[in-house]
Structures are given as structure tokens and as C-alpha cells.
Amino acid sequence: MVIFRNRFSDWSIRLYTAGLLFCLSLAAHAAVEVELDRNSIVEGETVTLTFTTDDARQSLDADFSPIEKDFEILDRRSETQLSIVNGRQAAVVRLVMTVEPKRSGELEIPAIVFDDSSTRPLALQVDPAPELAPGALPPVFIEVEVSPKTGPYYVHAQFGLIVRVFYQQNLTEAAISPPEPSPASVRLLQETPYQADRGGERYRVLERNYAIFPERSGELIIPRMQLSGRLVERRSTGVWQPSVRGRRVSVTSEELRLDIEPKPSGFSGKEWQPAREFRLTQQISSSDALRVGEPVTRTIIVDAIGLEENMIVEPAWPDIPDARIYPDQPQGITRDDGQWVLGHKEFRYAVVPEQEGELVLPELTVEWWDTASHRQRTAVLPAHTLLVQPSALVPPPAPASAVPPPGAADLAQLSTGPGAHEPAYWRWLTLLFAGLWLLTLFFAWRMRSGRAEEREKAEEPRAISQSEAELLHSMQRACESGDRRTARRLLQRWLREFGPDSSGSLLEFASSLGADELRRNIQALDAEGFRPAAAESWNGKATWKRFSEWRKNWLARGRESAAPLTDLYAKENRQA
Numbered sequence: 001m002v003i004f005r006n007r008f009s010d011w012s013i014r015l016y017t018a019g020l021l022f023c024l025s026l027a028a029h030a031a032v033e034v035e036l037d038r039n040s041i042v043e044g045e046t047v048t049l050t051f052t053t054d055d056a057r058q059s060l061d062a063d064f065s066p067i068e069k070d071f072e073i074l075d076r077r078s079e080t081q082l083s084i085v086n087g088r089q090a091a092v093v094r095l096v097m098t099v100e101p102k103r104s105g106e107l108e109i110p111a112i113v114f115d116d117s118s119t120r121p122l123a124l125q126v127d128p129a130p131e132l133a134p135g136a137l138p139p140v141f142i143e144v145e146v147s148p149k150t151g152p153y154y155v156h157a158q159f160g161l162i163v164r165v166f167y168q169q170n171l172t173e174a175a176i177s178p179p180e181p182s183p184a185s186v187r188l189l190q191e192t193p194y195q196a197d198r199g200g201e202r203y204r205v206l207e208r209n210y211a212i213f214p215e216r217s218g219e220l221i222i223p224r225m226q227l228s229g230r231l232v233e234r235r236s237t238g239v240w241q242p243s244v245r246g247r248r249v250s251v252t253s254e255e256l257r258l259d260i261e262p263k264p265s266g267f268s269g270k271e272w273q274p275a276r277e278f279r280l281t282q283q284i285s286s287s288d289a290l291r292v293g294e295p296v297t298r299t300i301i302v303d304a305i306g307l308e309e310n311m312i313v314e315p316a317w318p319d320i321p322d323a324r325i326y327p328d329q330p331q332g333i334t335r336d337d338g339q340w341v342l343g344h345k346e347f348r349y350a351v352v353p354e355q356e357g358e359l360v361l362p363e364l365t366v367e368w369w370d371t372a373s374h375r376q377r378t379a380v381l382p383a384h385t386l387l388v389q390p391s392a393l394v395p396p397p398a399p400a401s402a403v404p405p406p407g408a409a410d411l412a413q414l415s416t417g418p419g420a421h422e423p424a425y426w427r428w429l430t431l432l433f434a435g436l437w438l439l440t441l442f443f444a445w446r447m448r449s450g451r452a453e454e455r456e457k458a459e460e461p462r463a464i465s466q467s468e469a470e471l472l473h474s475m476q477r478a479c480e481s482g483d484r485r486t487a488r489r490l491l492q493r494w495l496r497e498f499g500p501d502s503s504g505s506l507l508e509f510a511s512s513l514g515a516d517e518l519r520r521n522i523q524a525l526d527a528e529g530f531r532p533a534a535a536e537s538w539n540g541k542a543t544w545k546r547f548s549e550w551r552k553n554w555l556a557r558g559r560e561s562a563a564p565l566t567d568l569y570a571k572e573n574r575q576a
Contacts, residue, residue, distance in 0.1 A: 032058065034119040036109070043104045043129045045247035046074065046230075049097040051112070051119065056080075056091040058114065064097075066110040071099040074248075100248055101126045129247075137199040139168045142176075142227055142253040146212075147339075152261045155217045157274035157371050158306040158341060161186075161210040163253070165227060166196070166203040171249075174229030181222045183215040190338040211341050213308070217262035225253045267376055269367025271313040276306035276340060278368040280315070280381040284361070292391040295326075295350040298361055300381065302345045306371060309334045309343040315364045315381070322355040333512055353388040360385050468498050479544035487540060488525050491547075500554070518546035 037048040049067075051060055060078065067073065075098040083090050101107055101124070109122040146153075147160035161179055179186055189209045196205050214220050228250045263272045285297040302312050309332030317325065332345035353359045364381040471494055478486040488506065495509055506526035513519040524538035 031117050032060070032112075032114045032119055034109070034112070034122060036122055036124060039123070040125040040127065041101070042127050042247065043101065044249065046098050046100045047124065049099055049109065051095040051097075051114075053093050053114075054090065056093060058093065060093060060095040060114065062112050062114050064112060066112070067097075067099065069110075070102055070107045071109070072102060074098045074100055104128045137166075137201060138251070139231060140171065140227065140229070140249045140251050141166050142225065142251055144222075144225070144253045144256060146256065146258065151259065152374065153214065153220075153258055154261050154274050154369070154371060155214050155263065156272065156311060157369075158211050158213055158276075160339060161212050161222065163208045163210070163225065165206045166198060167231070168201065168203055169231040171204075171229045172232050174227065176227040177225045179210055179212070179222055179225060181212060181214075181220055184220060185213045185215065187211040187213075187336075187341065189336045189341070209339060211336070214260040217260045220258045220260050222256040222258070224255050227251050227253075264369070264376075267367070267369060269369075269376065270316070271366075272369070273304070273307060273311065273313060273366070274369040274371050275304040275343075276370075276372055278302075278304045278307070278366070278370075278377070278379050280364065280366060280379045282381055282384070284384055284386075286386055290353070290359070290386055291389045292353055292356055295352045296359070296386060298349050298351055298384075300347045300349075300364065302343075302347075302366075304343040304368075305340050307343045308341055309345045312343050312345040314347055315366050317349075317364070318362045320351065320360070320362065322353065323359060324352045324354065326350040326352070335511055353386075356388050356390045358385055359388045468494070471497075476544050479540040479547075482540045484525060484538055484540070487543070491522075491525065513550065517542060518550055521546065 031053070033052045035050050035052075037050075041047055053060065064073065077096050079094040079096060081092040081094070083092070104126045107124045107126055109124060111118045111121050143162075143164040143166065145162050147162055153159050163176075163179065165174075165176065178188075187210065189211055192207045192209075194205050194207070196203055212222075228248070230248050279302070281301045281303070283297075283299040283301065285299075290296055300315055302315070304312060312332065314330065326349065328348035328350070330345055330347050332343070335342045335344070351359070351361065361384040363383040366379045366381075368377055368379060369375075370377045471490060475487060475490040475494065477483075478490060492506060495505070499509070500512070506522055510519050510522035510526065513522065521538055521543040525543065
């Protein structure tokens, strides 16, 4: 009996020990380990904090707020690695964090609790950032200046803002806030990368040119712009695991304050149009056979440097006697040359003469303000005279010296001779000649209408070719299916072969569009080749619908919108 009790006691002890060891192994199996990639850094640099467990059932969700006391958590990601050891599957789960110290000194990464286990605390030495020598430039800085450098600057008149970012090392995750002067509108004109020397050091430079249009006079404040990013050095630790180390940087530009002048008191123009250059030209659609009742189109073209097309005001017309004027919807576009905006606007009028003789399209004058010379100037559009012939539907009156037609003497004798007292003959002859004259007029009208129809048919846009039809069909399918890359390629091909821009540039095509929705979709489609994330806003179905409408209107107006802007910089186009 004693022997049985001893044996039972031994088995109890063994079972208890095995259970305890099993629990301890489970606890050890579920433990979470933590490590830092570096123990010492310089202020502004980041470190990588990794939590690891070999139990796939272990959750790595925890309260990380103790870390945020001395560190900023910039990024976190989860990784799972599967492997087979001795025929058994094993998993390693990692939580990787990128943190940045908030201060220098000896900092501690506190213990983090995961379920029933906790990590060990870690120490990190953060040294202060080295101070620059007197007069030395930092590795990253911003320069801001206005163009022209000296005023005066006028309300609604463009001036330039140049922003330059200088950096010596690789700059990643860089983001700079745009200029936000208020109240003013801002337009990005150009972005240019290059290299330059500053303070005896070689820098990479990213320069951005902006056009600023103040919306009211007084003080205009251009706030500080902030640049944030990371200066990195890439060190290869292996073929497959390059490490990226660096430190975060944050720099700001200077605040600018400008005095914006109102419209000068001496300016006598009806509309305030400040520009670098301003010019009026015209196009007259007429032939030598202009007749009463037939319209002639006068197109007034305004080109301005430093003035957006929405700021160009329609020139005022004086009255034209014996003529009716029917204005069309103005068409305009704003482009730029990298430094100045180029406003282009066309005003079309149908002028219908009501009387034969001379039709004088009057001279037009526009007073504008020259922002380069700071004085008022006058743009002049000369008058244009047209000769208006009688309408083809009304017989011209016979001149007094004309020779009477054959048979006129007999008619005279008939009216004064012995048979003059019989009015029936006169009435019948009058009706006969009137009928013949009306029949002649009818056949003349039919012949003229046939010629007009032939001219209209000849002037109709070309019928769509088979190759263009196939191209458009393919582009429609790509747009409706959401295939951005294919749609972008097909649209570029259409522009080169059939469209207004033989270069196939989507950016140039988008800038020429007046429809906001189509322009935004074309710009998003253009971003497919450069910034795929920016192309997410592209709407394929809307793009095809708006493009089809635009193409129909473009063909209907004879592709007039494809005409390039007049070179305002040519010597012969400059005003004295």
C-alpha cells in the first residue's frame, strides 16, 4: 500500500512538472521581442523599431501611446514570414515602426504590453544636430523673390513669384506648401530643376515660377512656405535589402509683404486692363460680291501679355447706320511662356447691311495700362470699308440715259395711239411681262441657291476616314472600360494624325480647352505617364462624352480654334 502511494505520488509530480513546463513553453512561445536598428543617432534622424513574435496567434495590437511621449511615430507596417522547419510550418510576425525623437539626450523606448507579456525597455542616445559655421548655408533652404524686384505692383496686374528649393543630398518624401497670398489668385507657370553654387557649395535646385494676380489694392502678404522631407544616404547592406537612413528636415521661407497700387487716378479708360503688352487685330470674312442682306463676319482678336483671358473686356462698338450687328459667343484661352501668362480672346460679329453703297466697319480703340512703362496707352483697330451691291432678288432701277429696249416704242404707241381707249390690251401685256419677269427671277434664285449649296458642301468638314473611325472606336472602348493607359496612347495618336496638335501633347491640348470638365479629365489622363496617383481622378466615360462633343463643335467651326496664338514678341508686332 505504501508502495502504491509512492508510485502515485511520483506520477503526480511528473504530470504536474510536465504541465508546468508546457505552460512555460507556451508563454515563452508567445513572447514579443523588440529591437532598434541603431542605438545612437543625431537629432532629426529616424530609427526603426521592430516588434517580433513567432506565434501567429499573437496579436501585435497594443497601446503605443507611451512611445509618443518622446517620439513621433511616422510610419508603421506589418510583415509575416512563413517557413518550414523539420517538416513543420512556422510563422514570424513583425510590426515595423519608423519613429523620430522629439528631443536630444538619452531617451528610453518604454516597455509595451502585448496580452500577457511585455517587451523590455530600450535606450537610445540622441545627439544634438551639428551647428553650422558662421556664414555657412544649411543643406536645405528656400529662396523666394518677386519679379520684377521693384514695384509698383498694380491690382489685377500680374507679377511673378519665384520659389527656389536648394538641397545638397538626396531629398525624399519632400513636400512644399504652395504660396497662398490673400486676396490674390495664383497660377503655376513652370517648374525647372538645375544645379547652382551657393556659399562655395554645390546644390541641386528646384525652381518654380508662379503668376500672382492681386485682387485688391493695399498690403499683400505672401505667407511663409514650408518644406518638409528627408535627407537620405543609401547604403547597400545586401543585394536584396538596401537600407535607407537619413534625417527629417523642415525649413521655411521668408514672409513677403508688398504694396499693391490701385488703378491710377489719371487713367481715363472705361475698363481697367493692366498688361505687359496689348494688341488688337481683326479678320474680315467678305468677298467682292457682298450684297444687301448678306452678312459679313468681323472677328476682333485681342492678345495680351500679363493678362488672363477672363480679364479681357469686349471692345465697345459705335453705331453703324443702315446695318444690323449680331454678336457671337466670345472664345478665349490663357497660356503662358513660363514667365508671363498670354491671354487670347476672339469676339465675332455678324454685320448685315441693309442698304447698298459703302459699309464702314468703324475704328475701335481700347485704353490699357502698360505695366512695363507705367503709363496709359491706346490700342487702335483701324476701320474697314466694304462695297455693298444691291440684292440679287431686287431688279436694279434703269438709268435715265439707258437705251429703250426693243419693243418699247410700240408699247408707247399702243398707249398713245388710237387704241389707247381700250385698256384690256394694256392689262394683258402688263401681266404677261410681269409673269415672264417673275419666272426669270425664280430661275435666277434657284441657280444662286444651288451654287450656295455646292459651296456649303465644299466647305463642310471632311468625312471621317476609315482609319480615324477605327481609332476613335478603339479610344471609346478604352475610355468606357477605364483603360487609362490605352486611352492616353490613342488620344495622343489622334492628336498627331487628325487633331489640332501634331505634337500629340495632351498638356497643350488640355490648356486649349474651354470646357472645365474635359480639361480636368485630359490633365488627369496626361498624369498617367508621370504621376499615376494623380490619374485616379480620371473619368473615362465622361472623358469620351465631352471629347465627342468637343470634336463635333471643332469640326463644325472649321478648326479655327487650332490656330496658334500670335507671337507678341515679334518686332513687327510691338507698338511704339
